[in-house]
Amino acid sequence: MSYWFTIASLTGINVLLAYSVYASFMSGQVSIGQVAFFGVGAYVGASLTVLGGFDLASAVMAGGFAGAAASLFVGVPTLRLKGYHFTIATVAFAEAMRVVLHNLKYGRPRSSGNVGDQWLGPDGATGFRHISYLNDHSISTGQYAVIVWLIVAVVVVAFFLVERSRIARILRTIEEDEVVARSIGVPVARYKVAAFACGGFIAGISGALYAHLLTFISGNDFIIHLSTIALAYVVIGGGQTMWGPLIGAIIFTVLPETLRPIREFRIELFGLLIILVMLFRPAGMISAAMVRRWGVALTSKAGAKPPRKAP
Amino acid sequence: MLDVQDLTVSYGAIRAVRNVSLTVKAGEVVTLIGANGAGKTSIVKALSGLVPKASGRTMFGDTNISSLPAHQVTRLGLVHVPEGRKLVPSMSVEENLMCGAYCRSDKQEIAADLDQVMTRFPRLRERRRQLAGTMSGGERQMLAIGRGLMARPELLILDEPSLGLAPLLVEEVFNIIAGLKQEGKTILLIEQNALEALNSSDRAYVIRVGEVVMSGRSSDLVDDPELRRAYLGVN
Amino acid sequence: MLLTAVEGLAYGGLYALLGLGFFLTYGVLRRIDLAYGTVVMTSVYLGAMMVGGLGLPWVGVLALTLVVGIPLSLLVAYLAFVLVRQDARFSMAATLGIWMVLEELMLQSPGRGRGQAIVNPLQDLSWWPWGLQIRIDHMVILGLALAVAGLLTRFLTRSRTGLAIRVSAYDASVAALLGISHARMMVLATVIASAVGCVAGWSFAMAQSGIDLHFGMWATVKGLVILVLGGTQSIALIVTAAIGLGVAERVGSELIGSGYRDLVGYGLILALLAVEPFLRPGETRFGDSR
Amino acid sequence: MSRTQKSNFYTVRAIALATVAAASLTAAFTTGATAFQDDGTIILCSIEPLSGIGTSFGQPNYLGKVIAIDEINAEGGIEIDGKKVKIKLISEDDQAKPDQGVALFRKCAESEKALVITGTQYSRVTESMWGLLQKKVDDPNDKGLQVPSMSFLSMKAGVTGVSEWAFRNAGDEPAQHELAIKLMEEKFGPFKNYSGAVEANEGHSVAAWKAAYTPALERRNIKPAEYVEWYETDRDFSVQIRKLKRAETDFFILSSHLQANVGAMLEAQRQGFKPKMIISHIGSDAAEMVELGKQSTEGIVFPTAIHMAFPAPKVKWLADEYKKRTKETYMPQFVGLGYEGIMLVKEAIIKAGIKNRPETLAEDRRKVRDQLAAIKDYKSFAGMSLNMNANRDIVRPIYLVKITGGDFKLYWTPDKGFLF
Numbered sequence A: 001m002s003y004w005f006t007i008a009s010l011t012g013i014n015v016l017l018a019y020s021v022y023a024s025f026m027s028g029q030v031s032i033g034q035v036a037f038f039g040v041g042a043y044v045g046a047s048l049t050v051l052g053g054f055d056l057a058s059a060v061m062a063g064g065f066a067g068a069a070a071s072l073f074v075g076v077p078t079l080r081l082k083g084y085h086f087t088i089a090t091v092a093f094a095e096a097m098r099v100v101l102h103n104l105k106y107g108r109p110r111s112s113g114n115v116g117d118q119w120l121g122p123d124g125a126t127g128f129r130h131i132s133y134l135n136d137h138s139i140s141t142g143q144y145a146v147i148v149w150l151i152v153a154v155v156v157v158a159f160f161l162v163e164r165s166r167i168a169r170i171l172r173t174i175e176e177d178e179v180v181a182r183s184i185g186v187p188v189a190r191y192k193v194a195a196f197a198c199g200g201f202i203a204g205i206s207g208a209l210y211a212h213l214l215t216f217i218s219g220n221d222f223i224i225h226l227s228t229i230a231l232a233y234v235v236i237g238g239g240q241t242m243w244g245p246l247i248g249a250i251i252f253t254v255l256p257e258t259l260r261p262i263r264e265f266r267i268e269l270f271g272l273l274i275i276l277v278m279l280f281r282p283a284g285m286i287s288a289a290m291v292r293r294w295g296v297a298l299t300s301k302a303g304a305k306p307p308r309k310a311p
Numbered sequence B: 001m002l003d004v005q006d007l008t009v010s011y012g013a014i015r016a017v018r019n020v021s022l023t024v025k026a027g028e029v030v031t032l033i034g035a036n037g038a039g040k041t042s043i044v045k046a047l048s049g050l051v052p053k054a055s056g057r058t059m060f061g062d063t064n065i066s067s068l069p070a071h072q073v074t075r076l077g078l079v080h081v082p083e084g085r086k087l088v089p090s091m092s093v094e095e096n097l098m099c100g101a102y103c104r105s106d107k108q109e110i111a112a113d114l115d116q117v118m119t120r121f122p123r124l125r126e127r128r129r130q131l132a133g134t135m136s137g138g139e140r141q142m143l144a145i146g147r148g149l150m151a152r153p154e155l156l157i158l159d160e161p162s163l164g165l166a167p168l169l170v171e172e173v174f175n176i177i178a179g180l181k182q183e184g185k186t187i188l189l190i191e192q193n194a195l196e197a198l199n200s201s202d203r204a205y206v207i208r209v210g211e212v213v214m215s216g217r218s219s220d221l222v223d224d225p226e227l228r229r230a231y232l233g234v235n
Numbered sequence C: 001m002l003l004t005a006v007e008g009l010a011y012g013g014l015y016a017l018l019g020l021g022f023f024l025t026y027g028v029l030r031r032i033d034l035a036y037g038t039v040v041m042t043s044v045y046l047g048a049m050m051v052g053g054l055g056l057p058w059v060g061v062l063a064l065t066l067v068v069g070i071p072l073s074l075l076v077a078y079l080a081f082v083l084v085r086q087d088a089r090f091s092m093a094a095t096l097g098i099w100m101v102l103e104e105l106m107l108q109s110p111g112r113g114r115g116q117a118i119v120n121p122l123q124d125l126s127w128w129p130w131g132l133q134i135r136i137d138h139m140v141i142l143g144l145a146l147a148v149a150g151l152l153t154r155f156l157t158r159s160r161t162g163l164a165i166r167v168s169a170y171d172a173s174v175a176a177l178l179g180i181s182h183a184r185m186m187v188l189a190t191v192i193a194s195a196v197g198c199v200a201g202w203s204f205a206m207a208q209s210g211i212d213l214h215f216g217m218w219a220t221v222k223g224l225v226i227l228v229l230g231g232t233q234s235i236a237l238i239v240t241a242a243i244g245l246g247v248a249e250r251v252g253s254e255l256i257g258s259g260y261r262d263l264v265g266y267g268l269i270l271a272l273l274a275v276e277p278f279l280r281p282g283e284t285r286f287g288d289s290r
Numbered sequence D: 001m002s003r004t005q006k007s008n009f010y011t012v013r014a015i016a017l018a019t020v021a022a023a024s025l026t027a028a029f030t031t032g033a034t035a036f037q038d039d040g041t042i043i044l045c046s047i048e049p050l051s052g053i054g055t056s057f058g059q060p061n062y063l064g065k066v067i068a069i070d071e072i073n074a075e076g077g078i079e080i081d082g083k084k085v086k087i088k089l090i091s092e093d094d095q096a097k098p099d100q101g102v103a104l105f106r107k108c109a110e111s112e113k114a115l116v117i118t119g120t121q122y123s124r125v126t127e128s129m130w131g132l133l134q135k136k137v138d139d140p141n142d143k144g145l146q147v148p149s150m151s152f153l154s155m156k157a158g159v160t161g162v163s164e165w166a167f168r169n170a171g172d173e174p175a176q177h178e179l180a181i182k183l184m185e186e187k188f189g190p191f192k193n194y195s196g197a198v199e200a201n202e203g204h205s206v207a208a209w210k211a212a213y214t215p216a217l218e219r220r221n222i223k224p225a226e227y228v229e230w231y232e233t234d235r236d237f238s239v240q241i242r243k244l245k246r247a248e249t250d251f252f253i254l255s256s257h258l259q260a261n262v263g264a265m266l267e268a269q270r271q272g273f274k275p276k277m278i279i280s281h282i283g284s285d286a287a288e289m290v291e292l293g294k295q296s297t298e299g300i301v302f303p304t305a306i307h308m309a310f311p312a313p314k315v316k317w318l319a320d321e322y323k324k325r326t327k328e329t330y331m332p333q334f335v336g337l338g339y340e341g342i343m344l345v346k347e348a349i350i351k352a353g354i355k356n357r358p359e360t361l362a363e364d365r366r367k368v369r370d371q372l373a374a375i376k377d378y379k380s381f382a383g384m385s386l387n388m389n390a391n392r393d394i395v396r397p398i399y400l401v402k403i404t405g406g407d408f409k410l411y412w413t414p415d416k417g418f419l420f
Helices: A002-025 A034-050 A054-080 A084-103 A139-164 A166-176 A178-183 A188-214 A224-237 A243-259 A259-279 A287-301 B040-047 B068-073 B093-100 B107-122 B121-128 B137-151 B167-182 B194-199 B217-223 B225-232 C001-030 C036-054 C061-083 C088-107 C136-158 C160-170 C174-179 C182-207 C214-230 C235-279 D003-032 D054-076 D096-111 D123-130 D173-188 D202-218 D238-248 D256-269 D290-295 D313-326 D331-352 D358-375
Strands: B002-010 B014-024 B029-033 B053-061 B078-081 B155-159 B185-190 B202-206 B209-219 D041-048 D078-080 D081-095 D117-118 D149-151 D164-168 D192-199 D226-230 D251-255 D277-279 D300-304 D384-390 D399-404 D407-413
Touching: A002 A034, A002 A188, A002 A224, A002 A243, A002 B078, A002 D003, A002 D096, A034 A054, A034 A084, A034 A188, A034 A224, A034 B185, A054 A084, A054 A188, A054 C235, A084 A224, A084 B209, A084 C214, A084 C235, A139 A166, A139 A188, A166 A178, A166 A188, A166 B225, A178 A188, A188 D313, A224 A243, A224 A259, A243 A259, A243 D081, A259 C061, A259 C088, B002 B194, B014 B029, B014 B040, B014 B137, B029 B040, B029 B068, B029 B194, B040 B078, B040 B155, B040 B185, B068 B078, B068 C174, B078 B137, B078 C174, B093 B107, B093 B137, B107 B121, B107 B137, B121 B137, B121 B217, B121 D202, B137 B167, B137 B185, B167 B185, B167 B194, B185 B194, B185 C182, B194 B217, B202 B217, B209 B217, C001 C136, C001 C160, C001 C182, C001 C214, C001 C235, C001 D238, C036 C182, C036 C214, C061 C088, C061 C182, C061 D407, C136 C160, C136 C235, C136 D399, C160 C174, C160 C182, C174 C182, C182 C214, C214 C235, C214 D054, C235 D238, D041 D054, D041 D331, D054 D117, D054 D256, D054 D313, D054 D331, D078 D331, D081 D096, D081 D331, D096 D117, D096 D123, D123 D149, D123 D202, D149 D331, D173 D202, D192 D202, D202 D251, D226 D238, D256 D290, D290 D399, D313 D331, D331 D358
Parallel strands: B029 B185, B029 B202, B078 B155, B155 B185, D041 D081, D041 D117, D117 D149, D149 D164, D192 D226, D192 D251, D251 D277, D277 D300
Antiparallel strands: B002 B014, B002 B053, B202 B209, D078 D081, D300 D399, D399 D407
């Protein structure tokens, strides 16, 4: 069972990562750099519990703020860029961040360590060991899964509310046409930066949760692959509504596990799935039209008025 | 030269054009006038093959082009200068013009035509190396017409050439059309600017909600009281 | 130091070839193809594997690479950019899937994902003017890159077909109105881009006497770097950027070591992107924004 | 009900449905797991990359284990309470990804109830998996997993420091390299003028340099004349090799992986950098060194645990068995380490005197752990004697292999000294 609890925690972490992409995706900005904020969150979160003796909740929050700060650092100058410029800027930032994390060394010596294990804290390429908060505080995998999914629930509800608010309509307008948005008096840059910072915050939280689940992190964990897969969660799940990232990340994390019986062929099958979804459901598995249809079907069955058309 | 019988164009369930028949004879300038959204552009898009024709029979010269793809229609000499110019902004003026001559392989003649177009539009010669994306609206329209001419069209379709231009430039565009007419070019002109269009054409068709509601000699239509009231904004 | 820079110049030729393939895909065809490097890697890998198996001479690798690479690129283009056409972001996701599938297939090929040797006939030949060491194979590749760059420039700006490809990439309906068959032009452009990519991949593999699976992702990242530095407007800029990158990387390694070397490159991209809107307002590095 | 309440209601319903679906899925897959020792077997788990980037070492290692298990079971199994019990090997593929590794490690420890977990073999994943273990045995405040785990190839010095339940059969790097350097000194005179190259992006290359080479060199109070770094994905080594060449060193220590090794050695050949001796460890024991590197890798010396060039008949038997099962011609040491690792575990199980009943699992695991920690003078199939040290690394006599004439030749053995 604890195997599935671990998978559940990992799924939750990936769902958060997907929402961090989705936050700026709503305004049409494609970031392949979320892994940088994820990594920053992981390092900050782990440092606080391991070296600073903080509790998990503050460490995770701090990881989130660190992620948001990093995203502001890259977002403010580059979000005024058009289209794919921004995407490439995020790639460059993520790779730069990986190099920095990879070379980072701080902390204190461990008096009783084995040969090769005499440092507490990140030790350059050797990595960051002994992130043992869960074991030290007797947090079981089941409890951790609950913690992760509580955070996921908060984020999902937040997106659910945002989706029905004016903010979402403004973001979608920016996605459709920036010029139009600007002409109706929307401070486009401010909205884009704010959305991106929210994404950075969620990625940071996700990273801190990841570090504590994995007990060990190193710069090489935060390669660009992870960002592209996070983007795939959103695109496969569907980027038009807030349900897409959720479904995308769950399927992406759980499906490979259930495909274990076919062993090494599961990656092929999985890649094939991406292509198939893109072929037959180009708007992702959950499209806006589908959510509308379901909404209509459900509400009309209950005899209520059909919902407003989604913005 | 162009003979259209009962043309219908549908977008999904919506019929944008219904049973339109029209003809253009060699050397004529024919204009389609009508309000915004009347279906004028849909008609010419169907003629040039950009949108499929739901039904009807379209002959261009001796060829049935009812179901020919757009690039093959162009090769027959039916050249469509689309609404909104549709130039390639990252290409220079000269490159855009050369694209017009894609279907031809007579190098010397192409060079001669290029020179001729640039003589017709001296502004283009001045800016032959400039990127099309950086030019003004009037210059772009000239470039678009020039690109159309580079194909040595037998029938030139001009879709809203005066759209979005300043009044002075609108006049210039109609001067160009008048010039082309004098040279004996066959032109199918789409215009919202009905009065100017009627003044520079031989015959006209009035289109309303996808149907031809009136047709005849342009000089007669200009004097039609109903038309004047409905389209020309004159009492 | 100077020595390093001069050698970097020769090495830049390798990057230039790679950059040209990317230029065609991203700049001319305007496809965000994350699988580009992987497709090239797969082609060279299979080429090398088959040559090893069939006992052909070294030139066979190039031939087989092209035989594998061109149909493969067409397949990728068809799947990701013809069938999936609604949104560039979705096409990009589809190429990600292709990337995963190809890499895994190589792991399960008879080569089992292990490095494949490629014979480099110029392996040990170097030219030593004034204490410099210039590899003959690098010079050959630099020459090849410049030749390809020249030919491509001529092709894209002068030839009828080249212009038609550019129109077609910009807008299918405009192309059709000019009498250009969009489908045929896209196939042709994909074939050219893929051929350039295959030649680049093969040259690279030959210069290092073998190919391994890391090459795919590496090539994609390097290609993107070159593209950002050089933009997608002109081939000359791409070649300059590629050679510049070759020099900068070597000088960087010499001065600051490998650890932080990449940081300089990425930092440069960020700085360039952040400053650019102020330097050239209204212009875009990535072709025509529609 | 207002519209928002309504849609909230349906959201709740959707979530409930999803939960049910997830739960049934979970049930389906957990019931698929083995019911504990119903079939009267000893369960061992094996985690390694069988697909993805680590396949090239995960697969051979797995095969080595399978060969060992087949051999044990062919003899009827292990004797427990006077009865022969067969071993069942449950294999999991972690794709060299740490997130999969942690989930699988828990699965093996808790759902499969494995007596011992062998793996994983990729040090990055090993780090995360062993972080789940209890740090010190008998610590009541530490609720970490309590299951003995042995990795056969994680060549990252210090990785066992994370838990007393963690063991390695990858070799004791500091001892290996100390001896290698001593031997070089014997053959070529004082080890003074040396240079090093490290693959800076790989944790275990860096760890080997820091924990294994550096102490050995510091003891001799010498510093490298030149030290360079590169990345595994680098394609150009000319700058680094020129620096090394300029330093004109006699000895060259190469702490790097296969791809980079080959690239760097080809460049060295081109530039004419030819030190008297090149010592390597990870990444040189592979057929590609010769296939891709050709003459450039000639003369590289590396310490090995088990090499197919060993004269022991059992090694030859294993190599033949491996070739038969895979159609490969070269047997990397991963196969031998896998085979030997299982034999070590078997020895510990026999000595532990386990009961192998569901209720004694925790006790049995503890006994096996203690026996693993106490391995002393174990006679390996390759004829050497193995001991577990305080770092929970197996200490073994080292053998040196040298790449000579396009082949891997045994170069130095403890009993015969230098062979050529």
